Amino acid sequence: MSRTPGRGNGGGPRPAAAPSPGEELIIEDVARRLRARGERMTGPRRAVLRVLAEQPAHLSAEDVVAAVSRLETGVHRASVYRTLEALSDLGVVQHLHVGHGGTAYQLVREDGRHPHAQCQVCGKLIDLPAGLLDDVAAAMASRHGFMLDSGHVALSGTCEDCSTP
Numbered sequence: 001m002s003r004t005p006g007r008g009n010g011g012g013p014r015p016a017a018a019p020s021p022g023e024e025l026i027i028e029d030v031a032r033r034l035r036a037r038g039e040r041m042t043g044p045r046r047a048v049l050r051v052l053a054e055q056p057a058h059l060s061a062e063d064v065v066a067a068v069s070r071l072e073t074g075v076h077r078a079s080v081y082r083t084l085e086a087l088s089d090l091g092v093v094q095h096l097h098v099g100h101g102g103t104a105y106q107l108v109r110e111d112g113r114h115p116h117a118q119c120q121v122c123g124k125l126i127d128l129p130a131g132l133l134d135d136v137a138a139a140m141a142s143r144h145g146f147m148l149d150s151g152h153v154a155l156s157g158t159c160e161d162c163s164t165p
Contacts, residue, residue, distance in 0.1 A: 020053075027049050044068070045083050045087065047071050048087065049107070052106060058105065058116075060105075064080055065080045091108065092107065094151055097153045098123075115133050115154075116128060117159075119161075126159065128155075
C-alpha cells in the first residue's frame with residue numbers, strides 16, 4: 001500500500017495511489033530541475049505533474065484543479081494555479097492560449113513544445129509537429145526582428161470533420 005508523505009494512518013484522507021513508473025520518472029526529472037534552481041518538489045507540484053502525466057489531452061486549469069483534488073485532498077486551487085505557472089516557467093509544462101481567453105496545459109514530452117491548431121467550429125485542439133513553423137519563425141526573425149513563440153497560441157481554422165459537408 002502506498003502512503004502519502006506527511007500523513008498518518010488515522011481517519012484522515014485516504015492515501016493516493018502510487019505514481020506509475022513513467023510518472024515517477026517525470027517527477028524525478030522535474031525534482032532535479034527544481035533543485036538546480038534552488039527550489040523543491042512540493043506536494044502540489046507532484047500532484048499536478050501526476051495529473052498532466054496521466055492526461056495526454058490539453059487540460060484547462062479548472063480541469064487540473066478538479067483532477068488534483070481527486071488525487072490529493074487538501075491542495076488549494078491557488079496552489080494548483082501557482083504550480084502550473086512555476087512548471088510553465090521551468091519549461092516542463094506548456095501553456096497554450098486558445099479560443100477567447102482560455103488556457104490549456106499539457107506536459108512537455110520528448111519532442112518538446114510544439115504548435116497547435118484549434119477548430120473555430122468545434123473547438124478541437126490538434127497537436128502539430130514541433131518544427132512545422134520553423135521556417136516561418138526564421139523569416140519573421142530575419143525580416144522583422146520578431147521572435148515567434150509558436151507554442152504559446154493555437155492557429156485558428158477549421159478541422160477536417162467540420163469542413164467536410
